[in-house]
Amino acid sequence: MSEAHRIPAYRVTLDGRDITGNIKPRLISLSITEARGEEADQLDIDIDDHDGAMELPARGVVLRVALGWKGQALVDKGTFTVDEVQYQYSPGRITLRARSADLTSPLRTRNERSFHGKAIGHIVATVAKDHGLQPVVGRAFANEKIAHIDQTNESDVAFLNRIGKRYDAVATVKDGRLLFLPVARGETASGQETPLTVIALHANAGDNARFQMADRNSYTGVSAQWQGKGETKRRTVVLGAKGKAKRLKSLYGSEKDAMDAARAEWERIQRGAATFDMELVFGRPELSPQGRLQVPDLKKPLDGYVWLIKRLVHKLGDNGLTTSIEGETADAGDDAEPSDDAGLAEPEDDEADEEDDGAQGGSDDEMPE
Template sequence: MFAAQSAESAAASQQPEAYRYPRPIWRVIVAGQDVTGEVRPRLQSLTITECRSDQADQLDLVLDDHDGRLELPARGVSVRVLLGWESTGLVDKGTFEVDEVEFSGPPDVITLRARSADMKSALRTRSARSFHGTTIKAIVETIAKAHGLTAVVGTFGNTKVQHIDQTDESDLAFLNRIGKRYDAVATVKDQRLLFLPIEHGKTASGKDMPTVTLSRRDGDRIRFHIADRDSYTGVRASWQDKGKAKRRHVLAGVIGNAKRLRQLYASETDALEAARAEWARIRRGMATFEMDLAYGRPDLSPQTKIRLPSIKAPLNEYTWLNVKLVHQLDGNGLTTKLEAETAEAADARAEDEAQPGGDLPAVDIEDAD
């Protein structure tokens, strides 16, 4: 069907607008050369998987090699992919580097697996160092500069860090360990090192992502799951009060069946941030949502917020946050599968902190021992 695009496009242009079927469009650029024309008659499937956090975006390209004329590409070759629809145009899904090549048959096919070129191997190289008397923003900027990237940091960038060690872990793992304390995530997009709150969807330039509205007719399969909201009532974290030589605790949420963090924090502020971040993660994960979009949405990306106003309660009561997206182009067209969790924890946290005696108080409790 791809090889006959020109003839099909000509025929479609003669049909009334109301009877036209949506047509996916795409481009594949290898090592700077547009090879869409060569790939089109051989394409079996093109799949892009996008995830949150430090996981690299992945491209899987399956090509027909029935005549044996395809050469196995070298690893490290760059592949840029653009996906979209005739009616809305192309969306640049980024540049990938081939790191796996597979040949199988019969029927003979070649599968290329590539990962986001932004996730440089150096970012995943283990190292050790320490930071003293600094801020989150300064730490992120130091790491970004070392890799030739531009740092984009959230509103907590000026948060002070008394001391933290990077111990035999990659820069990305180190940043995501810090992010876990502040409910943030580190990733690389478009030559930018992003360190942003999970609940605040941002583009690679640091701008707010628009909230997308979806309806039942946009998908052909929906799955909603909600967990027991009473399983945890909050999160408890401990810190060492050196002045009084006592261990104290803070609580995010309410006393009851509170999850207890094992780490002992250096200050009340550090403990409270960690407790709040973990409580936000728990609340987000209480409800999850999956949807298969028959009409693919390559414009969606992780951290995009979604509303479902026309779908039954309680799905329409939440704002959802994309966690994972799989865009697939094959003989059936262009589709998107999305996985999301609730973004309500962020809104609830803002309300709680604004009201004395709210759901996230700082509770100071002395240990009896």
């Protein structure tokens, strides 16, 4: 079947019962938004109810959605818990909004605790046990120890993603697993390393794309401060070069913690050197956040870029099945190395006074040097 004659297909189940046939003649639109990190995937369904024959579903019911094309295997997009139901009397429309079934309220309840000298694998396992989830931690992080970190009036998912920011990783929940995996390196949901597969995305007539290139040299590096237990002096590590380094506001408990945080931020800066948005007239529901793409039909040098997917919106409606993509450059650059004086420089007193002391391991907000 030619691209122009492809027919979208989908399946929707409600608490395990297939309701596709019930909603098919009434479906106005269906969209799924996927993003990396603590933001829950979101499902929106608009249903025609001009005759008032449709029942309003209860909040808390679980929907499972699969998308694709007729004649091909559908792609399972996961389960979603309905948390919002809207009804519009005229013209008669029901709107359901549901979010990832695994990222519901318990993980978002604020909590307080501290970890001292514990490995990331231990921290993730502790949180996973609290919520009856299976922990899956990237091999690079499993035995990585954090000198000290506090969770203060902060949800568990936000806490783990704050740790993730320090190590350029993301935490999320999929199919009963609490995942803590690297942003830029290939690992599966089992925590195993996998070759970094790059999908070649060939543009079709009607596709649209927008690219933006930032000044890769707007920052020359990243600096972070650390102070050992019982010490009175703060020390600074620098990744890259000092000239115009971005300074992290947090105070870290060891040189290694500070260096890990600086390296993660430097890699984020490098990836942000170019970003893109793309609208595909023929949707690709098999794409997911953290996937890697190349678009060889673009002009040079964009045709050679490898892109890392940050966010996706798959939409089924009047225009068929479409996919919107947001991404950034996948290559963090080869220059993410410590400077010669990394870990050795002590800040001037006035620089130290400018910093917000805070708790060691606190928020990773940044400020320019």
